[in-house]
Amino acid sequence: MSPRLLVPLCAFILLGALLGAGLRLKPREIPSPLIGKAAPAFSLPLLSESQRALASADLKGKVWLLNVWASWCTPCREEHPFLVALAREQIVPIYGLNYKDDPRAAQEWIQRLGNPYAESVLDRDGKVGIDYGVYGVPETFVIDRSGVIRFKHVGPLTREVWTRDLLPIVQQLRS
Amino acid sequence: MTHCAARLVAILLLAVCTLAGAGVAVPVAADPALESRVNTLGAELRCLVCQNQSLADSHAELAVDLKNQIREQLRAGRSEQQVIDYMTERYGDFVLYRPPLKASTVLLWAGPALLVLLGLIALWRSLGRRPGTPEPPALSAADEQRALELLGDPRRDAGA
Numbered sequence: 001m002s003p004r005l006l007v008p009l010c011a012f013i014l015l016g017a018l019l020g021a022g023l024r025l026k027p028r029e030i031p032s033p034l035i036g037k038a039a040p041a042f043s044l045p046l047l048s049e050s051q052r053a054l055a056s057a058d059l060k061g062k063v064w065l066l067n068v069w070a071s072w073c074t075p076c077r078e079e080h081p082f083l084v085a086l087a088r089e090q091i092v093p094i095y096g097l098n099y100k101d102d103p104r105a106a107q108e109w110i111q112r113l114g115n116p117y118a119e120s121v122l123d124r125d126g127k128v129g130i131d132y133g134v135y136g137v138p139e140t141f142v143i144d145r146s147g148v149i150r151f152k153h154v155g156p157l158t159r160e161v162w163t164r165d166l167l168p169i170v171q172q173l174r175s
Numbered sequence: 176m177t178h179c180a181a182r183l184v185a186i187l188l189l190a191v192c193t194l195a196g197a198g199v200a201v202p203v204a205a206d207p208a209l210e211s212r213v214n215t216l217g218a219e220l221r222c223l224v225c226q227n228q229s230l231a232d233s234h235a236e237l238a239v240d241l242k243n244q245i246r247e248q249l250r251a252g253r254s255e256q257q258v259i260d261y262m263t264e265r266y267g268d269f270v271l272y273r274p275p276l277k278a279s280t281v282l283l284w285a286g287p288a289l290l291v292l293l294g295l296i297a298l299w300r301s302l303g304r305r306p307g308t309p310e311p312p313a314l315s316a317a318d319e320q321r322a323l324e325l326l327g328d329p330r331r332d333a334g335a
Contacts, residue, residue, distance in 0.1 A: 028226065033267040100236070126240050133265040135223035135237055 032133050032152045039066070039141065039149045040131035044121035047098055047106055054095075054121050056147065063173045065094045065166075066141040067117070067157070068129060070101040071109040073137040079156035080113050086162065087116035092170050096120030099129045099137055142166055144173045206250075213246045216255055220262055221270050229272065 034040075043055035067083065069076045087094055096117040098106045103122055110120070123129050132141065135154075142151040151169050153161060217231030224235035230242055241262070248258050262270045274280050314322065 030223065030269045031267055033264065126237075130237075130240065130244060130265060133267075135266065 028136075029154055030133075030135065032149075034133055034149050035152060037149060039143050039147050040128070042121070042123075042128045042131070044097075044123055044128060047096070047103060047110070047120035047122055050103065050122065054119050059095065059143070060147050061145055063092055063145055063170060064118075064143050065092055065170075066097055066132070066143060067094050068097045068099050068132070068134050068137050068139045068141075069120075070099045070137050071105040072101065073099075075156045076138045077113070079138055079158065080116070082157055082159055082162070083116035084114040085159075086157075091167075092174075093118040097123050097128060097132070097134075099123050099134060100126040140166070142169050142173070209246065209249060212249055212255070213242060216245055216249075216258060217242055219259070219272055221272055223266055223270065 039056055041056050043053050043057075046052050046054055069080075083094060094117050096119070098120045100123065103124075106120070106122075110117075126134075132139075138156055140153045140157050141149050144150050150173060151166060153165060157166075214231045218229045220230040220241070222228045222230050222233035222235055222238040223241075224237050225233050228238075230238050230245075244261070245258055248261065249255075253261075259271070268274050268280075274283065276284055
């Protein structure tokens with residue numbers, strides 16, 4: 001075959017590879033600028049007891065997960081059974097940021113579906129959510145002992161994502 | 176008499192309508208100048224939920240919250256740049272419709288110009304390679320004579 005005929009073939013293969021790679025990208029996942037930075041400070045009322053507050057500073061010294069959730073969020077329901085199972089394994093404490101939710105609906109959700117959270121705090125106006133760059137619930141952050149965000153996962157957490165992405169980081173941070 | 180009553184009712188109804196309408200035209204924003212700044216800035220920022228809409232266009236809940244943030248911060252006397260910094264600290268350059276020029280965005284900014292340049296080079300080369308229009312073959316004296324006979328002698332025609 002003459003080399004001239006190979007040019008369109010090569011161009012086609014290149015274009016196919018390019019478009020194929022494009023299909024695999026997830027343009028909706030926005031890289032967070034907060035990775036490697038101090039987790040934004042908050043002090044918010046507890047879902048279980050709204051007179052008491054939990055501050056992010058109280059969690060210094062331990063590795064923890066911040067899971068942003070809401071009772072109105074359908075993908076949260078999808079990930080909830082996994083969170084409950086994960087909490088039972090006691091690898092890392094999960095703290096919930098109840099985002100723009102009605103506390104009564106949130107409490108009902110916890111009672112009905114189980115409570116994977118060490119505590120959940122109420123972010124009723126979503127300001128703390130904005131500080132954390134939340135744009136789609138659920139989101140899960142890995143925060144280290146000194147309060148630095150090490151990883152962020154957007155979308156429902158699954159066993160697969162956990163084992164692949166979060167667990168190695170958590171293990172490394174705890175060692 | 177009935178006409179009179181009907182007219183009265185119509186006038187009353189119209190009056191009621193005018194009164195009811197009077198309450199509607201209250202300006203939505205208490206401060207139109209601030210609102211226009213919010214909208215100008217909102218048009219520069221991308222809605223994180225819809226992603227192909229600006230904050231100003233979007234009605235997603237997060238977009239409304241972020242617009243409220245912009246409004247609050249501008250009202251508190253912050254500059255446009257400070258608000259943009261606030262947004263990029265949280266959502267990264269993704270939130271900007273005009274990404275800044277840096278190492279990771281060079282291709283984005285230079286890409287179109289580069290493609291045009293490549294196209295021009297390709298065009299230049301393909302035009303250069305194409306053979307020019309061939310020279311018409313020279314006619315022998317006999318051929319020319321014959322052509323003149325067939326076409327008619329233009330000099331003779333012009334003279335006639």
